[in-house]
Amino acid sequence: MQIEAMSLMELAPFAAGLIVTGLVAGVLAGLLGVGGGIVIVPVLYQVFTLLGIDEAVRMHLAVGTSLGTIVLTSIRSVRAHAKKGAVDWDLLKSWAAPILIGVTIGTLVAAYVSGDALTGVFATIALLVAANLAFGKESWRLGTALPGKPVQYSVASVIGALSALMGIGGGTFAVSFMTLYGRNPREAVATSSGMGVLIAIPAVVGFVWAGWNDPLLPPFSLGYVNLVGMALIAPLSVLAAPWGAAIAHAISHKALIRAFAFFLAVTSVQMFYRLFAG
Numbered sequence: 001m002q003i004e005a006m007s008l009m010e011l012a013p014f015a016a017g018l019i020v021t022g023l024v025a026g027v028l029a030g031l032l033g034v035g036g037g038i039v040i041v042p043v044l045y046q047v048f049t050l051l052g053i054d055e056a057v058r059m060h061l062a063v064g065t066s067l068g069t070i071v072l073t074s075i076r077s078v079r080a081h082a083k084k085g086a087v088d089w090d091l092l093k094s095w096a097a098p099i100l101i102g103v104t105i106g107t108l109v110a111a112y113v114s115g116d117a118l119t120g121v122f123a124t125i126a127l128l129v130a131a132n133l134a135f136g137k138e139s140w141r142l143g144t145a146l147p148g149k150p151v152q153y154s155v156a157s158v159i160g161a162l163s164a165l166m167g168i169g170g171g172t173f174a175v176s177f178m179t180l181y182g183r184n185p186r187e188a189v190a191t192s193s194g195m196g197v198l199i200a201i202p203a204v205v206g207f208v209w210a211g212w213n214d215p216l217l218p219p220f221s222l223g224y225v226n227l228v229g230m231a232l233i234a235p236l237s238v239l240a241a242p243w244g245a246a247i248a249h250a251i252s253h254k255a256l257i258r259a260f261a262f263f264l265a266v267t268s269v270q271m272f273y274r275l276f277a278g
Helices: 008-032 037-050 055-082 089-112 115-135 149-166 171-180 185-210 227-248 254-277
Strands: none
Touching (some): 037 115, 055 115, 055 185, 089 185, 115 149, 149 185, 171 185
16 A cells, blocks of 8 residues: 655644654653553554554554564663663563563464454553553552462463553553562563563564565555654654653652553543444
8 A cells, every 4th residue: 555645734743743652652661661552552543544544454553663662662761770770680581481472472363363353452451451550559469479480471471462462562561460469669660661672572573574565554664563653753762761760760650640541541442432433
């Protein structure tokens, strides 16, 4: 598919939206350990809709492009947290293999499901995450230490699979899991930023493979990874990630969490509406 040429007046709002998306995603990557993808995916989905990209590949392209930006953002974010000594490297190493298994499964599923199915997965999980962020209590605990290795590895695999399907860095799930078992929230955020690297790199390879030579893709796409979107979002995300990391170590961000939950809820409802109204 070829996108019709657009005037500067038409293109400017899209470029501006991607610039803002990159900055917000970078700050959130450092602040919440979410890798930014849970912001990038819905925004890219809307931008690709306005650009007229076929709905059969629209969500796949948003997820794959998001994962491409997360590679750079997560590397910058984990380095910023590591300087503060907050990353649990032993945990990251022990989770690497199960995360990779989960990512492989998630990518294979994404390669063969429809765009509507992928959108439904994102909308459903985003709504659940929003409810947890809005109504969950920091005091909630399932234990004072992480469970045994079999449980940890199972959870890591699920995190990898869901993250690949949603185009996110895994922090959304990993932070909740670790804090429920007594981990310090800042350490959980720092460690989860490293998981974004483990998830995004193999997932990007999978999405490039899955979308290779798809005739519905727009120009400058490498499989389901759009290089234009990456070029606009990734540098700004990398620039902004340390800002979020600095904020995470300086202030309480409860109000921001609630605002982010509201954003996710609205995004989820919009996606459901588009699914069922279309």
